[in-house]
Each structure stands twice: as structure tokens, then as C-alpha cells.
Amino acid sequence: MAVIGRGADESGPTLPFGHYRARDGSVSAPVKVDCARPHAACVVGKRGSGKSNTLALLAEGLCEVDGAVPVVVDPMGAFSGLEAAGAMVCEPRVQATAVPPAEWPALVGLDPADSAGSLVWQAADAADTLAGMREALAESDATPDVVRTAGNHLARAAS
Incomplete structure (x- = not known):
């Protein structure tokens, strides 16, 4: 054997x-x-x-x-x-601060040099949580379409 x-x-x-x-x-x-x-x-x-x-x-x-x-x-x-069958199943979570702010745009599928990617980068730099990042997007002075694009891509991180 x-x-x-x-x-x-x-x-x-x-x-x-x-x-x-x-x-x-x-x-x-x-x-x-x-x-x-x-x-x-x-x-x-x-x-x-x-x-x-x-x-x-x-x-x-x-x-x-x-x-x-x-x-x-x-x-x-x-x-x-x-x-x-009784196995414990968990969905792992990663703290928003575990990812450097400069990496957030690529993580959610954006180019950091584009407006939406830059906005996500700024939001990640300003906040410690995804909820805080979404608030930072909403409070930004970016155009509504850039905020919407950044928010849609940031929603990927929550899923």
C-alpha cells in the first residue's frame, strides 16, 4: 500500500x-x-x-x-x-487598508491615470473602509459620471 x-x-x-x-x-x-x-x-x-x-x-x-x-x-x-454536509463555510474579507491606496484602481479594474481611477486612489488614501471610500467619492468635486464610474468599480471590491 x-x-x-x-x-x-x-x-x-x-x-x-x-x-x-x-x-x-x-x-x-x-x-x-x-x-x-x-x-x-x-x-x-x-x-x-x-x-x-x-x-x-x-x-x-x-x-x-x-x-x-x-x-x-x-x-x-x-x-x-x-x-x-456540515462543513463551516466562510467568505474571507480583506480590510480596505490592507491594500495600498495606489493599488486600488487596478484592483477594481481602473487605470490610475484616468479620472475614475485617480478618484478611487484618492478615496482609498482618505478612508480606511470601503464605506468611507464610497463617502469620499460622494463628497468629491468630480463630475457625476466620474463619481458613478468610480463607484461602480469600487462596488466590485464589496462583492
């Missing part, structure tokens, strides 16, 4: 992962995944090859291992069923 993520002389909890396939296509030796210490993994493959299913099975299995805390980053929403 092979254990992915573990040396031959190591022991600890494992998670069944499947079987090797023999050259003739038959099922061969079992494969398990090490659960004794933290690991990072990347599953790649073409569309429809089972990447999401593989990760979902790993996450579900890891939820049952004492001390294991699987973390799944899911920008596509493919793992929404994990919440129904």
Missing part, C-alpha cells in the same frame, strides 16, 4: 484515496493520503476529468479525521454542497 505524503518509516492517520491501476486497467494496490501533518496539494486536469469530485472526496474524508482541518478555496462555487 502506498501513502501519499508520507515516508516509508512514518505512521499516523490516513485517508483512503483509491487504487493504482495496473497496466491492463485492472485495480491494483490501494492508495491512501497521509493525514498526520499539514500538506498542500494542487489537482489539475482537463474539464470534466473529476478534479472537483476528487477534491470534494478528500475534503469530506478529512472532515472525519481528528485534528484535520481541510481548507478549500472555491472561487467557482463548485463545493457549495460542503456546507450542507
Whole structure:
């Protein structure tokens, strides 16, 4: 039996992962995944090859291992069923001040040299929160269309 993520002389909890396939296509030796210490993994493959299913099975299995805390980053929403299965799902938030003011225009898809991008930059420099940035936009002396454009792009950061 092979254990992915573990040396031959190591022991600890494992998670069944499947079987090797023999050259003739038959099922061969079992494969398990090490659960004794933290690991990072990347599953790649073409569309429809089972990447999401593989990760979902790993996450579900890891939820049952004492001390294991699987973390799944899911920008596509493919793992929404994990919440129904009892997994804690959270939406990470980043403080507005974690991004330098000069980076805000590019973050929301604006050119910092354009009017709307410059306005977002100024708002980020003047405020510590997204709400404060929106207030700074509303209080600016920019033209209404520039304020609207900046506000629409800034709304991306809240979503």
C-alpha cells in the first residue's frame, strides 16, 4: 500500500484515496493520503476529468479525521454542497487598508491615470473602509459620471 505524503518509516492517520491501476486497467494496490501533518496539494486536469469530485472526496474524508482541518478555496462555487454536509463555510474579507491606496484602481479594474481611477486612489488614501471610500467619492468635486464610474468599480471590491 502506498501513502501519499508520507515516508516509508512514518505512521499516523490516513485517508483512503483509491487504487493504482495496473497496466491492463485492472485495480491494483490501494492508495491512501497521509493525514498526520499539514500538506498542500494542487489537482489539475482537463474539464470534466473529476478534479472537483476528487477534491470534494478528500475534503469530506478529512472532515472525519481528528485534528484535520481541510481548507478549500472555491472561487467557482463548485463545493457549495460542503456546507450542507456540515462543513463551516466562510467568505474571507480583506480590510480596505490592507491594500495600498495606489493599488486600488487596478484592483477594481481602473487605470490610475484616468479620472475614475485617480478618484478611487484618492478615496482609498482618505478612508480606511470601503464605506468611507464610497463617502469620499460622494463628497468629491468630480463630475457625476466620474463619481458613478468610480463607484461602480469600487462596488466590485464589496462583492
